[in-house]
Amino acid sequence: MRDRPIGDGMTRAAGELPLPRITPETGFFWTSGADGHLRVQRCPGTGRWIHPPRPDSGPKGEYTPVPTPVSGRGTVFSYTVNHQPFLPAIEPPYVVAIVELDEQEGLQLMTRLINCDPEDVRIGQRVRVVFERHGEVFLPLFEPDTDVNTGAAA
Amino acid sequence: MTKFEYDTAITGIGRSDIGRRLGRSGLDLTVQAARAAVSDAGLTMADIDGLVAWPGEYPAAPGFNGPSPWRVKSALDLELSWHLACQEGPSQFTPVMAAAMAVSTGMARHVLVYRTTEEATAQGTGKRVLTNGADQGGVTGFLQWHRPFGAVSAANWLALNYQRYLHETGSRREQVGWLAVNARRFAAGNPAAIYTAPLTIDDYLGARMITDPFCLYDCDVPADGSVALVVSAAETAGDAPQAVAIEAVGSAVSARTEWDQWRRPTQMAAQDAARHLWSRTDLKPSDVDTAQLYDGFTFLTLVWLEALGFCAEGEAPAFVEGGRNITLGGALPLNTSGGQLSAGRLHGWGHLYEACLQIRGEAGARQVDGAEVALAAAGGGPHGGCLLLTKPR
16 A cells, blocks of 8 residues: 555545635645645755745744655644534544654644544554645645554654 | 723623524624613613624624624614724633723723624524635635644544643543533523533433544534623723623733644643733632633633643643532532533623623522632633633722
């Protein structure tokens, strides 16, 4: 499974989900998966990763953050198994999680975990990005990272 | 310190019918609550020169918002020198704070403030939009980081904090469930409450999951209803039959305002607002006779209990377990109206109304004996605001 071409075979019809609008500020993030890489803003001066996107960085706002590829690997910081049919587009139960990316402590984002049994999800679990394509949007979802088997708690 | 709070008083309180699927318009409910509040203050509509709501009609979220101040002004034939509606701010209590600042600065003498919701009716007709407005053209703003992943409700967002809280503190759901049991017990003494049938901790533990670890009884009840207050210049309060003094407000925010960027599970605006409130008064948590703490979800009440200093960090679940500390005669009678868990989701305004009733000694079967200081707190995530209310100075 881990060698599956990212973005292939997981295409859903556009419009089923509430999808993000591609804007000048955030478009890079939502379309990044087209080449298989998740990108996050990085400050060219301090080297710090920044999310969600912002216009400038540095102590005096003197740098323009640059969308930069990340490893796509991270750890489950917290999660919830949603059972309520809030959205017709996603069949419950499904797992919403906050994933902390490996690049930096506190570099985190909300996402959905797939390719796993909701019963098995744990805080501290290792995960990796996998993209779900909706037209030009490549949603960064995460799945258990089978390359590691730490089972460690955060 | 300049304390605008001391320039003000809550001179009148009113509420509409409150219930499930009343099938009445938000404007209709608002007018009912407003007339009750103005009458309670011993005033007429001709005296009202300010009007504030939370959140107003924009961004459009039918069922959630209630009517705009413009529409309420027309319906009540008000002549205004100052008006406002605003969703972003220190919680659903933003209008009370804004009204107090308006009378303190002389912009108005008597400000009508209100919160109205038709969520139950909207839900019943399939028109409730989860407070988020339309997604046409794609999701923008903070919602873009959540909704595409199926995290569409505050229940989802806060369940993430709650799960992490349980993980870090070793607390258990069966401790927290006593908040729901306590709320239902108090609701039995509140004629305006929506759910009054007894609820046991076993009922709680047997309830279906909404978004783990929130079960059905961790979540408040969508309602139709309106609550209104009159915030007046303090020098006019002597004419009011029953005035309540505002001792201090808490409105600060330094925490991250993104729902997915917190690092500590209780790190929300509540922490900052609570710290701010205690910096504006000589009173202490131990002086509080009763607390009405936001319970859109049980977890938020834990957050407020700890933020306000009623419990040490991580100890709120043990404090509420068994219910003795939080009922009449306990250390801190809590959410004595039944809260939003049983009395209905009025976005903190049921709590505020109850805090005023307790100060006025009008809470009936659930009256806290000799209550002179009440705390009302509202909000979760980036919304956090609190009010310390007392007998007139």
